[in-house]
Amino acid sequence: MKVSRAMIAKEAGVTPTTVTCVLNNTRPVSEKVRKKVMDAIDKLNYVPDIAARTMQGKGSKQICIMVDNIKNPFFAELVYSIEAEGIKKGYFFSICGKMDMKTYAAHIIARKIDAVYFCSEIQSDEVKYVRQLLDNGIKVLTSLKFKYYESEISHIDMATGDAIINAVKYLYGKGHRNIAFLNTFTENSNLDDRLPCYKKITEELGINATFSNPEKSLIANIENGERLFETLIAKDPEITAIIGINDLVAIGGIKRAKELGYGVPEDISFVGIDGIELSALITPPLTTYKSDASALGKEAFGILYNMIETSEVSSYNHRMEMIERESVRELRREG
Amino acid sequence: MKVSRAMIAKEAGVTPTTVTCVLNNTRPVSEKVRKKVMDAIDKLNYVPDIAARTMQGKGSKQICIMVDNIKNPFFAELVYSIEAEGIKKGYFFSICGKMDMKTYAAHIIARKIDAVYFCSEIQSDEVKYVRQLLDNGIKVLTSLKFKYYESEISHIDMATGDAIINAVKYLYGKGHRNIAFLNTFTENSNLDDRLPCYKKITEELGINATFSNPEKSLIANIENGERLFETLIAKDPEITAIIGINDLVAIGGIKRAKELGYGVPEDISFVGIDGIELSALITPPLTTYKSDASALGKEAFGILYNMIETSEVSSYNHRMEMIERESVRELRREG
DNA sequence: CTGTTAGCGCATTCAA
DNA sequence: TTGAATGCGCTAACAG
Numbered sequence: 001m002k003v004s005r006a007m008i009a010k011e012a013g014v015t016p017t018t019v020t021c022v023l024n025n026t027r028p029v030s031e032k033v034r035k036k037v038m039d040a041i042d043k044l045n046y047v048p049d050i051a052a053r054t055m056q057g058k059g060s061k062q063i064c065i066m067v068d069n070i071k072n073p074f075f076a077e078l079v080y081s082i083e084a085e086g087i088k089k090g091y092f093f094s095i096c097g098k099m100d101m102k103t104y105a106a107h108i109i110a111r112k113i114d115a116v117y118f119c120s121e122i123q124s125d126e127v128k129y130v131r132q133l134l135d136n137g138i139k140v141l142t143s144l145k146f147k148y149y150e151s152e153i154s155h156i157d158m159a160t161g162d163a164i165i166n167a168v169k170y171l172y173g174k175g176h177r178n179i180a181f182l183n184t185f186t187e188n189s190n191l192d193d194r195l196p197c198y199k200k201i202t203e204e205l206g207i208n209a210t211f212s213n214p215e216k217s218l219i220a221n222i223e224n225g226e227r228l229f230e231t232l233i234a235k236d237p238e239i240t241a242i243i244g245i246n247d248l249v250a251i252g253g254i255k256r257a258k259e260l261g262y263g264v265p266e267d268i269s270f271v272g273i274d275g276i277e278l279s280a281l282i283t284p285p286l287t288t289y290k291s292d293a294s295a296l297g298k299e300a301f302g303i304l305y306n307m308i309e310t311s312e313v314s315s316y317n318h319r320m321e322m323i324e325r326e327s328v329r330e331l332r333r334e335g
Numbered sequence: 336m337k338v339s340r341a342m343i344a345k346e347a348g349v350t351p352t353t354v355t356c357v358l359n360n361t362r363p364v365s366e367k368v369r370k371k372v373m374d375a376i377d378k379l380n381y382v383p384d385i386a387a388r389t390m391q392g393k394g395s396k397q398i399c400i401m402v403d404n405i406k407n408p409f410f411a412e413l414v415y416s417i418e419a420e421g422i423k424k425g426y427f428f429s430i431c432g433k434m435d436m437k438t439y440a441a442h443i444i445a446r447k448i449d450a451v452y453f454c455s456e457i458q459s460d461e462v463k464y465v466r467q468l469l470d471n472g473i474k475v476l477t478s479l480k481f482k483y484y485e486s487e488i489s490h491i492d493m494a495t496g497d498a499i500i501n502a503v504k505y506l507y508g509k510g511h512r513n514i515a516f517l518n519t520f521t522e523n524s525n526l527d528d529r530l531p532c533y534k535k536i537t538e539e540l541g542i543n544a545t546f547s548n549p550e551k552s553l554i555a556n557i558e559n560g561e562r563l564f565e566t567l568i569a570k571d572p573e574i575t576a577i578i579g580i581n582d583l584v585a586i587g588g589i590k591r592a593k594e595l596g597y598g599v600p601e602d603i604s605f606v607g608i609d610g611i612e613l614s615a616l617i618t619p620p621l622t623t624y625k626s627d628a629s630a631l632g633k634e635a636f637g638i639l640y641n642m643i644e645t646s647e648v649s650s651y652n653h654r655m656e657m658i659e660r661e662s663v664r665e666l667r668r669e670g
Numbered sequence: 671c672t673g674t675t676a677g678c679g680c681a682t683t684c685a686a
Numbered sequence: 687t688t689g690a691a692t693g694c695g696c697t698a699a700c701a702g
Binding site: 002045047048049050051052054055060062069070071073076077079080083084087088092093094095096097098099103104106107109110111112132136137222251255277278281282283 | 427
């Protein structure tokens with residue numbers, strides 16, 4: 001049933017070692033022998049066993065992507081892009097969702113996963129599991145704010161904080177002075193730089209900082225955008241513009257705003273972050289700061305690959321590009 | 336660095352065999368010894384090596400999900416749901432995208448993946464790789480039309496064909512007689528039952544069958560929906576209603592229709608399939624046949640788990656539920 | 671250029 | 687109730 005290297009050797013009339021060598025190019029092999037081996041492999045449909053190879057400490061050729069919320073199209077595209085890039089180089093990808101890190105860490109270590117890419121935030125009580133991964137020789141790449149073990153971890157700066165700053169400035173330039181932030185993290189969560197950047201820029205501009213402040217950090221999806229909007233607008237009815245922590249949240253906000261009878265952008269302007277396809281399709285089309293998920297995926301795999309092959313830690317600054325659409329109204333200011 | 340079973344044994348003052356036995360409950364162990372072993376495991380952060388276990392023919396505890404297009408939120412949610420369900424039972428999930436099946440089959444066999452779930456269609460020239468998986472003892476579950484090796488493969492019937500039939504009937508009931516189908520498969524692709532069902536029901540009702548007929552099968556996404564709509568409406572300007580092969584395609588059609596100056600649903604009505612969140616958010620909200628991706632995921636994992644544990648093949652009929660929104664107009668018919 | 675051997679970490683005989 | 691020995695499929699060090 002299962003065809004192993006020994007059978008290939010027998011079929012080709014050589015020894016198992018020779019088979020290994022032609023497969024891994026680990027030493028010169030005569031053309032004649034190589035051909036015999038290749039023919040045998042073809043004939044028997046032989047596929048080398050990675051589990052056995054992994055046991056030799058050769059790595060598993062497998063990378064794990066941690067994504068809280070693959071339902072967010074931004075992450076879906078990111079995952080898609082990484083996989084497309086990595087499979088070409090012989091890597092296989094696993095995904096992890098929203099279970100506890102302890103479970104995932106055990107799985108990852110048990111499988112000798114070569115590298116882990118954290119697309120989602122890492123909670124402070126999960127830091128120890130990152131340590132555990134590192135201790136097991138597993139490479140780590142983070143995208144979001146993570147201030148530990150920096151010399152051992154690669155990092156992609158998503159520039160979401162900059163996007164917030166630019167969004168506030170942009171809205172300010174359009175005459176808005178009551179610019180709120182639809183935030184999904186707890187105020188002192190420290191896991192994301194968007195809220196701190198929001199606070200900083202509003203202070204600089206000398207305008208009010210109004211932001212949603214959930215009791216515990218929430219998934220940044222449409223549904224939570226709806227709920228948070230409702231709380232936020234109740235807290236401060238004077239708001240004229242809202243920045244969503246991502247497009248999904250902004251879209252949820254718009255949806256609920258319209259349901260509650262607000263005009264968008266007549267009464268309230270909205271800005272998002274990510275630039276997912278959906279942002280162009282809603283009414284009104286959302287002004288947003290677009291992140292090229294596909295390019296990001298390529299870059300991410302490149303870094304992961306490099307870490308695995310050379311153990312080199314690196315960092316990369318990803319850029320966001322503004323897409324101006326119709327969800328923001330220019331405010332005339334009197335005086 | 337790497338902590339193995341032997342170290343646990345030493346730490347606990349027992350033999351490796353004993354460690355194995357407490358871990359796998361494979362024979363009685365005294366409470367005292369069990370505790371000592373557990374303490375050692377805890378202390379050293381020991382995680383059993385799955386690669387080694389896999390080599391004993393115990394399976395890899397890993398399942399692979401084949402999805403053409405994880406960017407489709409329906410599949411994203413499906414994957415999310417399967418993973419959430421499976422991780423609880425100790426399974427780990429890999430995803431495969433749009434590379435060639437040959438590559439994926441090799442990866443899957445090499446890793447002794449326990450089971451594969453095909454969410455996407457299987458091309459006829461890929462059938463041989465399914466055979467290869469089966470020959471390697473890998474369990475297979477399909478969702479879409481696949482008429483080979485039926486006794487060895489589990490199947491979830493997604494009832495997409497029924498949805499098409501119901502959609503046509505529904506539109507017919509609303510007075511439409513020029514009901515087109517925005518199709519992404521080639522006409523004789525044989526990979527999907529939606530086009531055949533569409534043809535059948537239009538014939539039964541005695542109305543025209545108009546459908547897009549791409550030269551090669553396309554990903555059913557928004558972009559292709561836009562393009563296909565344009566071709567379709569050029570071919571038959573009399574169309575009053577359009578069914579998308581899924582929501583994304585319908586949404587693409589709506590987008591382009593509006594851009595071209597058609598009123599939706601005033602001039603053209605639209606119906607989708609899948610019931611993704613986005614379908615409720617566009618203007619006008621899309622009438623669609625919703626498939627509960629989350630429930631489907633649970634069911635899918637259940638079947639996969641059962642196949643792995645007991646080798647039992649099974650089949651399941653998934654249901655779709657209509658959600659009536661605002662993308663369909665009732666046509667008054669004269670005479 | 672090719673063959674022989676040992677060992678990766680574990681499960682599973684068999685023996686005590 | 688516990689321990690010792692063998693082998694899974696492969697790589698690598700060592701011979702020829």
